[in-house]
Amino acid sequence: MDAGHVPAVEVEDLTVAYTGSPVLWDLDLQVASGTRTAIVGPNGAGKSTLIKAVMGLIEPVAGAVRIFGKPGLEVRGSIAYVPQRATLEWDFPTDVLDVVTMGTYGRLGWFRRPGAPESATAEAALEQVEMSSFAHRPIAQHSGGQQQRILLARALAQDAEIYLLDEPFQGVDAPTERAIVRVLDDLATAGRTVVVVHHDLQTVAEYFNHVALLNVRIIAAGPVATTFTEDNLRLTFGGRVGVLAARAGSV
Amino acid sequence: MEIFADWTLRVVALGAGLLGAVSGFLGSFAVLRRQSLLGDALSHAALPGIALAFLITGSKATVPILIGAAMTGWVGTLVVRLIVRRSRVPYDAALGLVLSVFFGLGLVLLTVIQKRPDAAQAGLETYLFGQAAALLRADVVVMAVVATVVLLVLMLAWKEMKVLTFDRAYGESLGLPMGRLDGLVTALLVVTIVLGLQTVGVVLMSAMIVAPGAAARQWTRRLGSMVTVAAGIGVAAGVSGAVLSSIVPRLPTGPTIVLILSGVVGVSLLMAPERGLVWRRLQLGRLRRRPRQEPVLMHLHALSLQHPDDPDHGHEVSVLRTMSPADIDVEGALTALAERGLAASDRRGLWAPTELGRREAQRTLKREADR
Numbered sequence: 008m009d010a011g012h013v014p015a016v017e018v019e020d021l022t023v024a025y026t027g028s029p030v031l032w033d034l035d036l037q038v039a040s041g042t043r044t045a046i047v048g049p050n051g052a053g054k055s056t057l058i059k060a061v062m063g064l065i066e067p068v069a070g071a072v073r074i075f076g077k078p079g080l081e082v083r084g085s086i087a088y089v090p091q092r093a094t095l096e097w098d099f100p101t102d103v104l105d106v107v108t109m110g111t112y113g114r115l116g117w118f119r120r121p122g123a124p125e126s127a128t129a130e131a132a133l134e135q136v137e138m139s140s141f142a143h144r145p146i147a148q149h150s151g152g153q154q155q156r157i158l159l160a161r162a163l164a165q166d167a168e169i170y171l172l173d174e175p176f177q178g179v180d181a182p183t184e185r186a187i188v189r190v191l192d193d194l195a196t197a198g199r200t201v202v203v204v205h206h207d208l209q210t211v212a213e214y215f216n217h218v219a220l221l222n223v224r225i226i227a228a229g230p231v232a233t234t235f236t237e238d239n240l241r242l243t244f245g246g247r248v249g250v251l252a253a254r255a256g257s258v
Numbered sequence: 259m260e261i262f263a264d265w266t267l268r269v270v271a272l273g274a275g276l277l278g279a280v281s282g283f284l285g286s287f288a289v290l291r292r293q294s295l296l297g298d299a300l301s302h303a304a305l306p307g308i309a310l311a312f313l314i315t316g317s318k319a320t321v322p323i324l325i326g327a328a329m330t331g332w333v334g335t336l337v338v339r340l341i342v343r344r345s346r347v348p349y350d351a352a353l354g355l356v357l358s359v360f361f362g363l364g365l366v367l368l369t370v371i372q373k374r375p376d377a378a379q380a381g382l383e384t385y386l387f388g389q390a391a392a393l394l395r396a397d398v399v400v401m402a403v404v405a406t407v408v409l410l411v412l413m414l415a416w417k418e419m420k421v422l423t424f425d426r427a428y429g430e431s432l433g434l435p436m437g438r439l440d441g442l443v444t445a446l447l448v449v450t451i452v453l454g455l456q457t458v459g460v461v462l463m464s465a466m467i468v469a470p471g472a473a474a475r476q477w478t479r480r481l482g483s484m485v486t487v488a489a490g491i492g493v494a495a496g497v498s499g500a501v502l503s504s505i506v507p508r509l510p511t512g513p514t515i516v517l518i519l520s521g522v523v524g525v526s527l528l529m530a531p532e533r534g535l536v537w538r539r540l541q542l543g544r545l546r547r548r549p550r551q552e553p554v555l556m557h558l559h560a561l562s563l564q565h566p567d568d569p570d571h572g573h574e575v576s577v578l579r580t581m582s583p584a585d586i587d588v589e590g591a592l593t594a595l596a597e598r599g600l601a602a603s604d605r606r607g608l609w610a611p612t613e614l615g616r617r618e619a620q621r622t623l624k625r626e627a628d629r
Contacts, residue, residue: 026346062431083433090427099290099424100475100484109421113432118414145479165432181614182599 013076015040015169015200016061021070023053023060030056032223034070041198043191045205045214045231048221049244054204055091057221058171061202062088074169084113087162089172092154097147103157104129104142110164132163135193136186152183159190170194172203176210188214211235266391271500273393274515276401277457278492280450282470283408286481286488287443289471290423295350296335296444298464299357301451303334305364305460308385309371318381320397320456327385328452334360335444361460388459390500390511401453408446412485415439420481458512469519470495476530495519551598552622554591557581558601558611559619572608 016038023031030053038044046054059065061072063080072079074086087110107129108121115121133139136156141149146157155175162170175187191214194201205211211218211231218235219228220243227239288294304327311326312318334356341352368382384392412419421429422436422443429436447467454463474488499515528535557578565571579588592609595601600615611619 026344059427062427064427064430083431086431088428088431090425094427095425096290096292100478100481101420101424102479105420105480106424109417109425109428109432112417112421112429112434115417117418120417161428180598181618185599185614 013040014038014073015042015075016202017073017076018057018061019071019073021057021060021072022068023056023065024068029068029223031060031067034221034225036219036225036228038200038202038217038219040075040200041195042217043195043201043203043215044217044219045203045211046219046221047205047208047211047243048226052222052243054221055173058088058173058202058204061171062086064088084165085167086169086171087165087167089158089162089170089175091173091177092151092158093177095154095158097149097154099146102143102145103138103149104133106146106157107132107160107164110161113165128166129160129164132160135163135190136160137182150180152179155179156183156186159187163190167199169200170202172201174204174206176205176207208240267500267504269395269398270390270393270504270511271497273398273401274390274457274496274500274511275493276398276405276496277450277454277466278470278494278496278515279489280401280405280408280492281454281466282474282488282490282492283412283485284443284447284450285467285469285492286471286474286485287419287423288447288467289475290481294464294468294472295353295357296338297447297451297467299334299338299353299360300331300448301455301460301463302357302364303360304328304331304452304455305385306330306360306367307364308382308455308460309364309367312371312382313367320394323385324452324455327455328448330360331448331452332445335448364460384459385455386459386461387510388455388457388462388512390457390503393456397453397456404446404449404453408450411442411446416482419443423481458515462512462516465516465519466492469516469523473519473523473526476526476533491519491522495522550586551591551594551600553582553586554578554588555595555600555611555615555619556622558595558609559616562611562616570604570610572604572606572610574608578609 014037016036018034018036021031021034021036022029034057036057046057048054056065060067061079063072063083074082104126108125110132111121111125111128115125130139130142133142136159138153138156138160141153146154149157159172159175162172176184179187191201191203203215205215212235216231217229218231220226220234220239222243226243227234285297288297307326307328307330308323309326310330311323314326315322338349338352338356341347341355342349347355371382418429418434418436418439421432421434422439426436426440451463451467454466458466470488470492471484473491474484478484478487495515495518499518500511502518503509503511503514526534529537531537558573561573561577562571575588575592578592582588592601592603595615596603599612600618601609601611603609
């Protein structure tokens with residue numbers, strides 16, 4: 008890969024704090040272009056915060072984020088962000104297709120309204136997550152899994168180089184999990200870079216080829232085969248981890 | 259005399275209608291963003307500004323008083339933002355704090371002013387509940403200008419407003435200037451509330467902002483129609499309140515408008531299709547009759563465990579029926595499970611859980627064990 012030398016995402020000396028105590032502390036991370044990386048760590052490790060800092064949604068105390076070598080804020084829009092669905096107010100008066108079309112707003116620019124090409128893009132994205140038949144239903148009428156697929160389709164409509172997903176597998180049904188995995192496969196085939204905050208240790212090796220173990224600092228990061236070890240998991244999660252690691256090892 | 263009465267009514271009705279329209283537009287977004295209390299805090303925070311403007315200028319001229327109201331209203335929003343950012347006090351508590359402290363300060367200042375010997379202060383207290391009859395042509399012109407600006411912003415930045423309201427963080431991630439748009443909308447809200455102080459007053463202005471949006475949400479599925487309906491409700495309530503209070507002697511305009519709005523909200527909450535209480539009561543009855551699926555999936559999983567070498571080994575529906583309690587619709591549950599991709603039947607009509615179904619069943623078992 009020719010772009011292989013410039014990391015897709017490069018985080019350097021990142022420190023983030025909410026009202027005093029640091030959530031992320033002097034964190035360094037490189038995500039190579041075209042990889043599928045899981046960010047794994049205990050509750051409160053700063054996983055979501057890391058994603059938000061990469062997106063430039065929160066201002067770090069110190070440190071820098073570079074996307075393909077450029078400062079993060081300059082290339083906004085080239086990263087597609089899938090937030091945790093629970094953070095949104097789903098009782099909003101609109102239909103599924105309209106939410107997915109939001110993915111095209113960045114390209115459109117000010118004052119221009121989405122038209123037929125944008126709708127076509129959104130419909131294709133809905134097809135990818137197998138939600139086409141729900142296009143004209145109000146978003147309030149959907150299950151958690153379907154909401155997750157709507158948000159994923161919105162990110163796909165953005166047609167970005169990098170995808171950042173915050174806990175997409177959290178509490179979703181089986182068809183949704185399957186649909187998300189297939190989309191991740193498609194993105195990998197297309198050479199896109201995917202970073203996912205993930206909580207299910209049992210599926211890390213199955214769904215991802217890279218992993219970053221996070222607990223305020225990066226404990227270890229690299230290929231799953233060499234990084235996702237029991238020792239590293241214990242360092243990340245602390246004492247309770249024997250059970251988790253044993254379970255992860257058995258899968 | 260009759261022409262004069264007509265003229266007053268026309269000005270008041272026009273003013274109240276325009277106020278209703280702008281309130282409906284901006285209030286819709288405030289309701290959707292769970293910022294209903296913001297209007298309340300803003301209008302109450304305007305009261306000390308009214309009193310201070312009078313103390314400084316010594317006159318009751320509308321313009322300096324409204325500028326004073328806008329200034330303390332704006333300071334109120336800044337204080338709310340500061341509290342939320344710098345402390346662990348949540349947003350709604352910060353709004354409550356600002357509302358009561360600023361309103362209390364305003365009342366103290368009003369009391370001090372009223373104790374002064376000169377007569378110039380008489381009438382300042384009308385800002386508490388509004389005095390629509392005192393509206394001037396100039397006030398209505400200002401309202402028309404604000405309404406036009408709001409309408410222009412909505413037309414030009416419609417998709418930006420939509421993202422800001424539904425998912426602000428995502429809008430920022432797209433590089434859309436969410437912060438600036440938010441500031442503009444808040445500024446327009448401050449101006450609207452200040453203009454409404456003359457008509458409906460400090461205490462009731464928040465109802466003017468919240469009620470049209472809350473009622474319109476009940477009847478609509480699209481943001482565009484919600485905003486339009488909200489503005490329509492605002493206009494209708496404003497105009498009919500003004501007309502009603504001109505017909506019935508001693509009926510105050512502002513409270514009448516708010517009462518009409520409350521009636522509309524009440525009917526909407528009860529009667530609206532899909533979202534109204536009555537409709538949802540009916541829907542709940544229908545939901546109760548949907549087949550329960552989980553027990554059937556667990557039985558399928560248990561059966562498949564008996565065939566570890568052949569996980570797709572099929573089982574008769576009759577077996578599942580004998581395993582399940584009598585009140586479970588086994589066929590209905592199987593169909594629903596198949597739709598969810600958790601179970602499948604072969605050509606002979608025998609059922610087995612899919613790989614995903616087995617995983618789902620394991621997850622359920624684990625959840626039960628963890629409990």
